[in-house]
Amino acid sequence: MCVERSVSSDLGAMTGPSDAAPPPAGEGSTGPGGERGRTRRTAIWLLGAVVVLDIVAFLVIPPFPKGEPGKPVTGIADLITANLELPAPHVVWDFAPNDPVAPGAIVFNHASISSPIFTTWLVMVVVLAIVFMWTRRMTMVPGSRQNILEFAYESLENWAISLGGPGVARHVPLFASFFLFILLSNWSGLLPIFGRFEELRAPTSDVNVTIGLALVVFVYYNYQGFRALGVRGYLGKFFVLSGFRQGLGAGLIDLFVGLIEFMLEFIKPVTLSMRLFGNIFGGEVALGVITALTIALLPALMLSLELLLNFVQALIFSTLMLIYTIIAIEAPHAEEHPRDDLVEAPQAGQAADHGAGIAGATAGATR
Amino acid sequence: MEHIGAGLAALGVIGPGIGIGILTGASSEAIGRNPDAGGAIRTNMILGAALAEGLGILSFVLGILLWTRIGG
Numbered sequence: 001m002c003v004e005r006s007v008s009s010d011l012g013a014m015t016g017p018s019d020a021a022p023p024p025a026g027e028g029s030t031g032p033g034g035e036r037g038r039t040r041r042t043a044i045w046l047l048g049a050v051v052v053l054d055i056v057a058f059l060v061i062p063p064f065p066k067g068e069p070g071k072p073v074t075g076i077a078d079l080i081t082a083n084l085e086l087p088a089p090h091v092v093w094d095f096a097p098n099d100p101v102a103p104g105a106i107v108f109n110h111a112s113i114s115s116p117i118f119t120t121w122l123v124m125v126v127v128l129a130i131v132f133m134w135t136r137r138m139t140m141v142p143g144s145r146q147n148i149l150e151f152a153y154e155s156l157e158n159w160a161i162s163l164g165g166p167g168v169a170r171h172v173p174l175f176a177s178f179f180l181f182i183l184l185s186n187w188s189g190l191l192p193i194f195g196r197f198e199e200l201r202a203p204t205s206d207v208n209v210t211i212g213l214a215l216v217v218f219v220y221y222n223y224q225g226f227r228a229l230g231v232r233g234y235l236g237k238f239f240v241l242s243g244f245r246q247g248l249g250a251g252l253i254d255l256f257v258g259l260i261e262f263m264l265e266f267i268k269p270v271t272l273s274m275r276l277f278g279n280i281f282g283g284e285v286a287l288g289v290i291t292a293l294t295i296a297l298l299p300a301l302m303l304s305l306e307l308l309l310n311f312v313q314a315l316i317f318s319t320l321m322l323i324y325t326i327i328a329i330e331a332p333h334a335e336e337h338p339r340d341d342l343v344e345a346p347q348a349g350q351a352a353d354h355g356a357g358i359a360g361a362t363a364g365a366t367r
Numbered sequence: 368m369e370h371i372g373a374g375l376a377a378l379g380v381i382g383p384g385i386g387i388g389i390l391t392g393a394s395s396e397a398i399g400r401n402p403d404a405g406g407a408i409r410t411n412m413i414l415g416a417a418l419a420e421g422l423g424i425l426s427f428v429l430g431i432l433l434w435t436r437i438g439g
Binding site for chain 2: 319
C-alpha cells in the first residue's frame with residue numbers, strides 16, 4: 001500500500017502541473033499523490049483567478065493620478081506616484097489647524113495625531129493584548145498559546161546570551177519588547193488595508209517614530225554605561241588621559257581616538273533610526289512601484305521577500321541596541337592597573353570632570 | 368538639477384552592495400569550512416551587513432530628501 005502510494009505520487013509529480021492525474025475515485029481520495037496533484041491544480045486555478053481579477057479590476061476601476069479620480073493616466077509616472085506615500089507623516093487629527101505644517105516637512109513639531117501615531121497605538125494594543133491574554137493561567141506544562149510566547153522569549157534570550165554572555169539577561173526584556181514592537185510595526189505595513197486608509201501606516205516607515213526609538217536606545221545604553229562603570233569610568237572611555245604616562249605622543253593619540261569614539265556615540269542613534277526608516281520605507285516604495293508596473297504575481301513574491309527583510313530589520317535594530325549596551329557596560333581595555341587609574345584620574349581628568357560635573361552628580365546619585 | 372542630485376545620491380548604494388556581497392560570500396565560505404562555528408559567523412555576518420547597509424541607507428535617505436524637495 002505504502003509503496004503504491006509513493007509510486008503514484010512520483011508519477012503525479014512527473015506528469016507535471018497541467019495534466020496531473022485525477023485521484024482515483026475508489027481509493028477514498030486521501031493518497032498523497034492525488035493530494036499533491038490537487039494542491040497544484042488549486043494553486044494554478046488561484047493564479048489564473050488572480051490574474052483575471054487584476055485585469056477585471058483594471059477595466060472596471062481604471063487607475064487615476066494621485067488625488068484626481070476620473071482623470072486618465074498620462075504616463076508611467078502617474079501609475080507609480082499613485083501607489084507612493086511621501087515620507088512626511090500624514091496628519092489625521094489636527095489640534096492646531098491655525099498653524100499649518102510646512103508642506104514637505106518630514107520632521108516637525110505640531111500638535112496633531114498623525115497616521116503613524118495612530119497605528120503605533122494599534123500595534124501596542126495588539127502586542128499588549130496578546131501578551132496579557134496568552135499569559136493568563138500559566139501552567140507548568142505550557143499550552144499552545146503559552147508555548148508560542150515562551151518559544152519567542154527563549155529564542156530571543158538565547159540569541160542575546162550568545163552575543164554577550166549570561167550577564168546580559170537583565171537587558172533581555174527591553175530587547176524582546178523592541179523586537180516584538182518593531183516586528184509587528186514592520187509587518188503591519190504589509191497588510192493590504194494599509195495605505196488604503198489615511199489613518200493606517202506602518203509606524204516604522206515614518207522617520208519620526210524611528211528617531212524616537214533610537215533616542216530611547218541612546219538614553220538606555222548611556223544610562224547602563226554610567227550605571228555599570230560609574231561616571232569616571234564611563235567618561236574615561238572617551239576622554240582618555242592615562243596615555244600621557246607613556247609620553248606626550250601616545251597620550252595625544254589616545255586622547256584623539258577617545259574623542260573620535262565620543263563623536264561616534266552621536267552617530268549611533270542617527271544610523272540606527274535611518275537604517276530602520278530607510279529599509280521599511282524603501283521596501284514600501286519598492287512594493288508600490290512593482291505593484292503599479294506589473295500584474296499581481298510579482299508583488300506577491302516581493303511581499304514574501306519583504307516579510308523576511310522586515311523580520312531581519314527588527315532583529316538588527318534590537319540586536320544593535322543590545323550590542324551598544326554591551327559595549328557601553330564593558331570596562332575600558334586598559335585594565336592592567338585599574339587602581340592607578342582611579343587614583344590618578346582626579347588630577348589628570350579635571351578637564352573632563354569639569355564639563356560633566358552636573359551629569360556626573362546626578363548619575364552618581366542614582367548609582 | 369535636483370533630479371540629478373537625487374540620482375547621484377542613490378548611487379551611493381553601490382558601495383554597501385559590493386561590501387555585503389563580499390561579506391556574505393566570505394562568511395558562506397567560512398561556514399562551509401567550519402560548520403560548527405556557523406552560529407557565531409552568522410551573527411557577525413548579520414551585524415556587519417547591518418552596519419554596511421546603514422551607510423547605503425544614508426545615501427538613500429539623502430536621495431529621498433532631495434526627491435521630496437522636488438515634489439514640494
